[in-house]
Amino acid sequence: MRTIVEASAALRSKKVSSVELTRQCLANIERLEPKLNAFITVTAEHALNQARIADEALAKGVDRGPLHGIPISLKDLYRTKGIRTTGGSLLYRDMVPDYDCTVAEKLNAAGAVMLGKTGLHELAYGVTSNNPHFGAVKNPWNLDCIPGGSSGGSGAAVSAEMSFMSMGSDTGGSIRIPAAFCGVVGLKPTYGLVSRYGVLPLGSSLDHMGPLNSCVRDAAMTLAAIAGPDARDESSVARPVESYLPPLNISLKGLRIGVPDSFFTERVDPTVMGRVRAMVQLAAALGGQAEVVRVPDMAAINLTGRMILLAEASALLEQHSRNRTNFGADVLALLDQGKLLAATDYVNAQRLRSSYRRQFLDLFQSIDVLLTPSIPMGAPRIGQTKVSIDGQEEDTRLATTRFVRGINVIGFPALSMPCGFDTGGLPIGLQIIGRPFEEATILRVGAALEDATDFHLKRPPVL
Amino acid sequence: MKKDWKQTAAAWNLPIPAEDLEKIIPSLDGLEAGFRPLANSLDANTESAMIYKLLGPVE
Structure with a gap:
């Protein structure tokens, strides 16, 4: 049992208890953590207590929804009351917050069981999760490889069945990258849909909170639990939470699928491109109408995103960065670069961003989703x-x-899901991009493709 | 004209060791070369994506 869909049904039919699910995850953590280093802090006792409470509530008929009794984890960027939150950094090595971030609050209210805090790239500022202070997180598909980052511990934990779901954050691809490299599903929701309050920031106008899961329907269930307006987050959007759960037997009839004719097809491993084309054909076979489209200048959007992130991250960490011994070499190099940029360039990058967002909205007038590696x-x-x-x-x-950063600049929702393996047996991810606040559409497309394939069912060799 | 990052760091009194500065110059040069034409292409009516909005009742 590795999905929330399965575990949630088994809990309600009393085939399993939350304590049993939690013990199963803790056993996997104990067995695999020496190999993977996916966690910074494991909260076994706390988790078992929460699981007992969840079981007692269910026995009394109190059901908090699909995440009730499900063991989950949080990237160690999410503040958790009374539980150390390091950010993967020396700056916060001993920080024990006195409040929960909004997402942790919502997951608690949904009855989820918190197993611990997952490893990450230092301060979420990088893609390898090779952390100089807490060690390198390893990829469950090949222990010599990176799991991706910055939410690398979350990707590894879900892939290796240590956790049914793990929350990540995505500033320039940090949910979708580990999802792709670890062979799991990663959802970056629309900017403003999930509260950032209480999560250590990196680039405030680019930071998105979202889950890594074993399947697309799990991502939909998680999103329903964590989305919603929050007055404590200035970027939060007042939109009601929808049911994002895709139905069974999905047809894609009438769905307009954009297939880029450039950028996303250039400098791509041929096996990766082949798998993505196969998924486009599958979507067409399921009723979708694939059409080749010209995408906006993604190289320019990526440059603009780099400019914004360098400036925002250096501004946020300015007070700490005077002590250079606080940081690993790669993060320090980025912080130094940000300090050398002019304020005028940051403002102009934000002006360019408006223009790119409009160009993407125009593109999405003729398509419903865009499929890319x-x-x-x-x-x-x-x-x-x-x-x-x-x-x-x-x-x-x-x-x-290269293919993920630009989507943070425009703030549109994007899903990465497994779509095959490369010649070395490592997972490949398909990216599905949708219109703002149309998470239900990208999840429906993802579920349709998932239902017709079995890539998400493959288990990594480490298991 | 190429930006002189060393001069900028000195003028802004940034405590970046020379060796570290040397390592980031290629990246900054690349960013500058790509970004400058984009910034120069902006028209005056293009507003920032980060617009301040006054929320709540105005008295």
Whole structure:
């Protein structure tokens, strides 16, 4: 049993208890943590207590919804009351918050059981999760490879069945990258749909909170539990929470699927491109209408995103960055770059952003979803600073973020889901991008493709 | 004209060691080369995505 869909049904039919599910996850953590280093803090006692309470409530007929009694974890960026929250950084190594972030509050209210806090790239500022202070998180599909980042511990934990769901954050791809590299589902909701309150920020106008799951319907159930307006988050949007859960037997009839004719097809591992094309054909076979589209200038959007993030992150961490010993070398290099940018460039980047958002809204007048690879290649090895894609060498960080970063700039929702394996047996991700606040559409497309394939059922060798 | 990052760091009194500064210059040069034409292409009517909105009742 590895999905919330299965576990939730089993809990209600009394085939399993929350305590049993929690013990199953804790046993996997105990067995695999020495290999994967997916967690910074494991809260076993706290989890078992919550599980007992969840079982007692269910026995009394109190049902808090699909996450009731489900063991989950949170990236160690989410403030949790009374539980250490490090941000993967020396700055917060011993920080024990006296309040829960909004997402933790909502998950508690939904009856979820918190197993612990997952590892991440230092301060969520990077894509490898090779953390100089807490060690490298490993990829369950190949222990020599990165799980991606920055939510690498969350990707590894879900992939290795240590946790039924794990919350990540995504500033330039940090949910979708580990989802793709670890062979799980990652959802970056529309900016403003899920509260950022109480989560350590990196780039406030780019930070998105979302889950990593074992299947698309689990992502839909999680989103319903964590979405909603929050007066404590200035960017929160007042929209009612929908039922995002895709139905069974989905037809994609009438759905207009955009297939990019450029950028997302360039410098891509041929196996990755082949798998993405196969998924487009599958979507068409399910009734979708695929059409080739010209996308806005993604290279320019990525540059704009880099400018915004460098400036925002350096501003946020300015008071701490005077002590250079607080940071690993890669994060320090980014913080230094941000300090050297002019305020005028940051403002102009935000002006360009308005224009790109409009261009994407125009594009989405003729399509309902855009299908692209999540990442141009499979997971690189730990410590690998350059990757070679289709004969061309590229910086690992830039290659990894190439297809995902721009979507943070425009704030649209995007899902990464497993769509096959590369020649080395590493997972490949398909990215499904939708209109703002149309998470239900991308989840429906994802579920339709998932129902017709079995990639999400494959288990990593570490198990 | 290429930006002189070392001069900027010195003028702004940024305590970045010379060795560290040297390492980030190629990345900054690349960003500058790509970003400048984009910034120069903006027209005056394009507003920032970050617009301040006064919320609540105005007295």
